[in-house]
Amino acid sequence: MRINVSGVRPEHTISDLEVDLEAGVEGLRRAVAERIGAAPERLRLIHMGRLIDDSRPLGSFLHEGTTIHAVITQGVPPPSESSTRNNNSGNNEQGGIPVMNLLEFANFWRGIPDPLLSFIQQSVSSMVGPTAGRTPVIIQGGIMGSGMGTHTMDNSQQQQQQQQREQEPQSQQQQQQQQQQQQQQQQSPLEGQQQQQHRFSFSYAVPTPEALAPSPVHIHVHVSMDELEQLPERLERFRRRMQAFGSSASVHVERGPLPHGATSSAQPAAPRAAESDNGNRGSDNNAPAGSRNLGSNALPETIGELTNALIGSAEEEEESGLPQLCVIAFSNANVATLFPLLQGNFTLFADSRERLVEAVRQWGEQPEGETRRTQRENQRRFVEDQVSQAIEALQGNLSFMEFIERARRPQCDFLSELKSYFTLAHEEIASAILNPTVDIDQWTTGLRVAFVRIAGIAAERASVWFEGGLSVLYELIPLMLQTMISQALNARTQWISQVIPMMRLSLTGFIPAWHAEYLSQHRRDTDRTIFEEAAAAQEQRKEEDDLLDDCLDEFCTDRAEGDGKETAATSHAGANSDEVRSALHAFRGASEEEEEDICRRARRFRYEERPANAINTSTMWKYLKNQ
Known part of the structure; x- marks a missing residue:
């Protein structure tokens, strides 16, 4: 036969x-x-x-x-x-x-x-x-x-x-x-x-x-x-x-x-x-790639097409920050590259280098209508905005917050440290992408080192954050990504429930390996101060808020009570504007336009009734910021 x-x-x-x-x-x-x-x-x-x-x-x-x-x-x-x-x-x-x-x-x-x-x-x-x-x-x-x-x-x-x-x-x-x-x-x-x-x-x-x-x-x-x-x-x-x-x-x-x-x-x-030219009856292993026609009945060739097919085309505004980098990096990636990527092969991103560099450079562009700042300052503000949005998305998810409350150590301010960690992740990835080296292998190696550092720092900090240490991190990362992706896609996330278990299994493999590599090769002496600086900065911002509240409270205390006193009150308000500006300088360095705008609203607020809860901390500041 x-x-x-x-x-x-x-x-x-x-x-x-x-x-x-x-x-x-x-x-x-x-x-x-x-x-x-x-x-x-x-x-x-x-x-x-x-x-x-x-x-x-x-x-x-x-x-x-x-x-x-x-x-x-x-x-x-x-x-x-x-x-x-x-x-x-x-x-x-x-x-x-x-x-x-x-x-x-x-x-x-x-x-x-x-x-x-x-x-x-x-x-x-x-x-x-x-x-x-x-x-x-x-x-x-x-x-x-x-x-x-x-x-x-x-x-x-x-x-x-x-x-x-x-x-x-x-x-x-x-x-x-x-x-x-x-x-x-x-x-x-x-x-x-x-x-x-x-x-x-x-x-x-x-x-x-x-x-x-x-x-x-x-x-x-x-x-x-x-x-x-x-x-x-x-x-x-x-x-x-x-x-x-x-x-x-x-x-x-x-x-x-x-x-x-x-x-x-x-x-x-x-x-x-x-049929095939090799004479094999009923088989074909040598057919050329042929047409790139992506008909509705063909299997999507890239992760981007796969996502669009599963969740539909996005109608939201274009993503920015790390989500935008993910879209760029994986738009032409295929499913078979995911496992090599987890094992450290970052050549997948080589073809997207120019687009990634262009996207990161946009982080430092000057926003319209704002005082001119350096590219570094603009990038820092952009990252802070992105991180704040991510933290707000997590805080708004009940299941995520319940998970954090069960897992975190009692004395740990996890969300505050998470904000510092997100900022670090943005800066590490941005620095690696903007690496000016001409050699593409060195560039992809630098990008891989950035991810190793990000994973290693999280693994090193896990025992401080959680009672269960690293094991909690395996559950946290998929849940965190699911929460943020769900909000970005307006709950069209049936496919996420299929991807998350696979991600959780892969995390148990590559995070310990990257943690060990981080400790042996990529750890820096300044890494230990990242979260210490975050705690100090949080305390400093609280003091600045209190200072600004005191200035605004004093500014709004003396009100005009009738004829003959309006000029004096106005003069007093003008004098106290300098104190408000000083407080604003202490408060994360507001621009001149922002200072003038807040002082203008403070002068208007001075002649209006205070909110019922004006005695609460930072109430007046929040009131003025939201006018």
Whole structure:
């Protein structure tokens, strides 16, 4: 019998491979491994999304011209009885990926609606059109690793299922398959039309955070005959989009059985998208990237397109500050770059350098209608405004504040220190972006160091902020980002609930590593004074507020009480204007226009009734500021 083999690389494509069904799975694995030059124990063979193992005879599913998929694991042996028994040892003997880490990731993958898989499902669903009255799209995903098959389940479950399959008679399996096929055909056909089920398999290698090893995700689409005309072209576009992510992708087509009573002449020609020059029947691994057409049915190629597709196009004003930098940095990024980014590869930002530099320089531009200041002063005021807005957004979120109250240490003024930390983050990132070095590698390295410092300082301060220390930080960062993003997007944040669990898992990996790097390489002596200066500055601002209140209170005490006293009162007001200006100078250095405006309002306020709560601290200052 001759079969075809497709893989994640072009050199893994085999056409018309002669196989002996009597040799069993091991013989099939050896035959494929010999042709592609891989060790048999590292080879996994997959048919229709199911791992080929000894649980079923090859003749029950392999036929002339059948296409199977070959996946080469990185130092991870195929699941066997011995590896299943010994999978709790932590690492496999070949030094591959830690089993427990993979199992933890597999359970996590299975437990949440992963945004990538969910969006793939939406994209494939859009390809075949409305599913009402038709067979729905079926997606089968799995993480390939030591002691695991194509489904993300623990080894005890796999053992039980394998034993059940071995004990179950083959005739009973065939009967169940026939019943399932009949149920699908009853759900799918439209009245008055004969339907044929065709299976389209799409393989996509998803990198895992532990070792970036390929983890195949197989998508099977069952469609009827009337949908075949447009489906191949859409599937090919879909494959190209996934290939553009930097991962290998392949599509192959297998014709399903004709419905009862249909003739073979009704079967359409093989889809064009499945043809290739290498002669591989029903597979294509070498198709060029081709057109960049982003039709409504194609998978968005970038994170920006993915976000727009999930939450809709933003109608708000253009972002500024760090949100704007994120939009610029990730507008052309693809999903496959996220995991390398978390592991320290910052080359993603190289192409966006000019736009990032331009955006940061705008922070120091002179605002209209204000006194001219230095670029540094303008940038500092801009950062303060951005940080204040972020803090206000967090303070307005009840769940976030409740979390902080439960987690923070009693004597810690967390929000005040968080404000200083946000200011530090802005300044570190801005300084790294404005680095004048010509060498792009040095520039990206400097940007990475800025993020390492930001993460390291937070990790170092976590024990001061929270009773639980670093563990609280893993929960705080996703919650904080979710709060600020939710407000920015006006609560259109269903997708955030899918991203946050993945972020939380990744934080436990890279924050300790960056913390250690910060302590050993990037820590500065001045870092310890950041939060001390914040506490001193807060006390100084309180004293300045009190001084300004005293000046304003004295300024407004002497009121004109009748004829002959108005001139004296006015003169007294003019004299006290100097005291107000002195207070304003102490109060964060107001400009001349601001000083004159506040003095003008103070003079007007002097001849008006005071607010009922004027005796409260800073009441008069707030009253004048809001006039």
